[in-house]
Amino acid sequence: VTMGAGILSGCLWGVVPGVFKAKYGAHEVILTIMMNYIALHFTGYLVNYILLAPPGYLPATRVINASAKLTRLLPPSRANTGFFVAIICLVMVYIFLWKTKWGFEIRAVGLNQEAARYAGINVTKNIVLAMALSGGLAGLAGALQVQGIQYRFNDLFAFTGYGFDGIAVSLLGNNHPAGIILSAFLFGSLNCGALQMQSVAGIPKDLIGIMQAVIVFFISADYLLRKKLEQPLGEEINVRRGSAGQEVAK
Structure with a gap:
């Protein structure tokens, strides 16, 4: 029930930016970041004024029932059984995106909306569907975090930064489930090791953030270089000739 509630709330939350992107062309990253603050302060109000656990010293809800807690593995x-839930979701996402018609349509819309529209694919529907499904997965991740680690909803829960880590994980994994699981292990190991490194060796954990930023930088640089190298030679020559002609005219 707890996981289902997380999935449902995430789906409903994801539909909103999906509709704005599909209807008005709003950028989904900027819009969802703006919505993060709405969710942050709304849940903060609920935790501090409606769902606050007595005696009220800690801004958090009551501890969840024992039946809703995930089993610790080691x-x-x-580490808990939420790991297996994540693996199952990974396999299901792979099957959905690469083995079904709906997944093919979503990937086609993501690669080129105009080409997908000319092919008869409903672009609006698939954008909203993709955002709803991604929101559902994010809601499930939040539910697993509560059920397996915190056992309650704390104020400022959304400021842990897992969503931004997810963007970097997706980039490093090339937006493919097989690559994402490897990059997720890498980033998870770095984040976990950062705390141990700071407490044992006295090395600032911010160094790990710098390493992650460097990884994302080189991935982005690789993408830009590929786009540059894929530019047709004739087009590049024409661009240079046009620039030279403009200089002569001046």
């Missing part, structure tokens, strides 16, 4: 480690 106590005292926080």
Whole structure:
């Protein structure tokens, strides 16, 4: 029930930016970042004024029931059965995106909306569907975090930064489930090791953030270089000739 509630709330939340992107061309990253603050302050109000656990010293809800808690795999480690739920979701997403007609349409719309529209694909429907499904997965991730680690909803829960890590993980994994699971392990290991590194060796954990930023930088640079190298030679020559002609005219 807890996982289902997380999925449903995430789907409904994801539909909103999906509609704005499909109807008005709004940028989904900017819009969802703006909506993060709405969710942050709305849940903060609920936690501090409606769902606050007595006696009220800690801005958090009551601890969830024992039946909703996920089983720890290697106590005292926080690893729990949510890991297997994530693997199952990964396989299901792969099957959906690469083995079904709906997944093909979503990928086609993501690659080129105009080409997909000319091919008869409903672009608006697929954008909203993609955002709803991604929101559902994000809601499930939040539910697993509560069920497996925190056991309650804390104020400022959304400021942990997992969503922004997800963008970097997706970039490093080339937006493919097989690559994403490897990049997720890499980033998870870096984040976990950062805390140990700071407490044991006295090395600032911010160094890990710098390493992650460098990884994303080189991935982005690779994309830009590929786009540059894929430019047809004739087009590049014409561009240079046009620039030279403009200089002569001046």
